[in-house]
Amino acid sequence: MSELPSDPPRLRMILDFLDERVARNQTIGVYLSMQQKAVRHALSVAEGQAEAARQQPRLHGRGALSSSAAGPAPSRRERGSAGFMIERRRTPRGPEEAAVHQDDCTMTSDHIHRVTAHDARLALTDAQLEACPFCRPDTELGIFD
Structure with missing residues (x-):
C-alpha cells in the first residue's frame, strides 16, 4: 500500500471507507450464498421432476395411479427424495x-x-x-x- 497520511482526520476517513467496503463485501457474500442455495434447491426440484416424468409412464402402465384425471402429486420417494x-x-x-x-x-x-x-x-x-x-x-x- 502506498504511504499513508500522518494526520488522524484523514486516517479516520480512510478507515471509515475501508470499513464500509468490508461490510458491503460481506453483504454481497451473504446474498450470493442465498442465491446459491436457491439455485441448488431449484436444481434438485428440476431433477426430481425429470425423474418423476421418467417414472410416470411406467406407473400409468401398471395402473398404480388413481383414476382421477391429473392423478395424485408424486410422493417424495417418486421425486427421488427420501431422506x-x-x-x-x-x-x-x-x-x-x-x-x-x-x-x-x-x-x-x-x-x-x-x-x-x-x-x-x-x-x-x-x-x-x-x-x-x-x-x-x-x-x-x-x-x-
Whole structure:
C-alpha cells in the first residue's frame, strides 16, 4: 500500500471507507450464498421432476395411479427424495441439534447432517427436537401431535 497520511482526520476517513467496503463485501457474500442455495434447491426440484416424468409412464402402465384425471402429486420417494436432515445451531457450548427437516427443505442453515427416516423419527420423538414448520418432516414420517 502506498504511504499513508500522518494526520488522524484523514486516517479516520480512510478507515471509515475501508470499513464500509468490508461490510458491503460481506453483504454481497451473504446474498450470493442465498442465491446459491436457491439455485441448488431449484436444481434438485428440476431433477426430481425429470425423474418423476421418467417414472410416470411406467406407473400409468401398471395402473398404480388413481383414476382421477391429473392423478395424485408424486410422493417424495417418486421425486427421488427420501431422506431427512438434522439442523445444528451454534451455541456457546458448541453445536446442538435443533430441528429436523426433509432433505429437500430450503429453510435450513449450513450446519446440517443427513439422517435416515428411522433416525429422524427417533429424533422427533425421543429428543423432542422441533420439526420444521415448512417442510413438515413429522407429517411425512406419520408423527402427529
